[in-house]
Amino acid sequence: MKVSVLFSGGKDSALAAILLEPLFEVELVTCTFSLLSNGSIGSEAAEKLEMRHRIVCLENSILDDAYQIIVQDGFPKNALNYIHLSALKTLAEEKNTKFIADGVRRDDRVPRLNNSQIRSLEDKYSISYISPLGGYGRSAVNALVDKHLLIHEDKSENLAKADYEAELREKIACEIGGDAVKELFPPHVQSRIIERIK
């Protein structure tokens, strides 16, 4: 059974893939709007996990819509959730897809699908959506990450990572400047994997 796992090169999506590996044929997928080098960052991180990887280019209209949402809202939650759901839909509508997965944890608020979005995604595309970390809290995730991954953590603006946030930040910086990015995104720490511990 093949599963396509949305992969940012961060610890959560890496750990999700490690949890799935014994039971599925795992394929990591980095989605990108080709605005930054997300594809190659994802590809390098996937090599460190020794897992199959491919890059999927998302339609630019998704980033345009997300930009409109974040500028209107004044905060990133809905825009990031919109990109996340759009990326899952893009995978779900590919031929022969049966299982798609992501790195969403039990306590995550962004990105997160609500119950009706999950039901709609699974029913419309006849796929199963899995969040391997959906029943894991922060302490369990950290314990497993410590055991299986060497990671680098830093503030999101300092870290090259293959996630939508980086490209949405870049889009905002291009459109209305770097100050707007600081206003719209609260500072937070992100991670990138350096090595898999075996």
Place this chain on the structure above:
Amino acid sequence: MKVSVLFSGGKDSALAAILLEPLFEVELVTCTFSLLSNGSIGSEAAEKLEMRHRIVCLENSILDDAYQIIVQDGFPKNALNYIHLSALKTLAEEKNTKFIADGVRRDDRVPRLNNSQIRSLEDKYSISYISPLGGYGRSAVNALVDKHLLIHEDKSENLAKADYEAELREKIACEIGGDAVKELFPPHVQSRIIERIK
């Protein structure tokens, strides 16, 4: 890292244990009020999984309280959730426990802990609570069960299974008769594992 997994001998707790097995030292735990032969049913099922197993006797006051709750409510949800949380607390307060787990799925409504119960359980006992199937829906669980387990499914009243529901039904039958059991529990299908497919 050792994890204690609440184990009823049904497909969900068995699959939860299978998911944890590559990453943890798994110990299956069947909790019982010693009213039925739950302990030995759990033990036999654990042998089929080739996993370590032990039986924990829960305090009878928990069953008494659950009985009061279901009779007052007229439906089983709160009573079963109460026993489930009590069983998790019993494991959590054991010495040297770091990780406890169960077979709760994404779509389960009973048993299920709410967010504040999870936070309280983890903080009070300094443990991590994991639901390995918390991010898996019905279709993904069924696909994995088909691949890894031979199971027998039947209506709950016909199936000998090492879960709290069986003992709560027995308690009600003893106290106020079998008709009350039928009134209080809606008919539903449960599972018991026959064999692990390797």
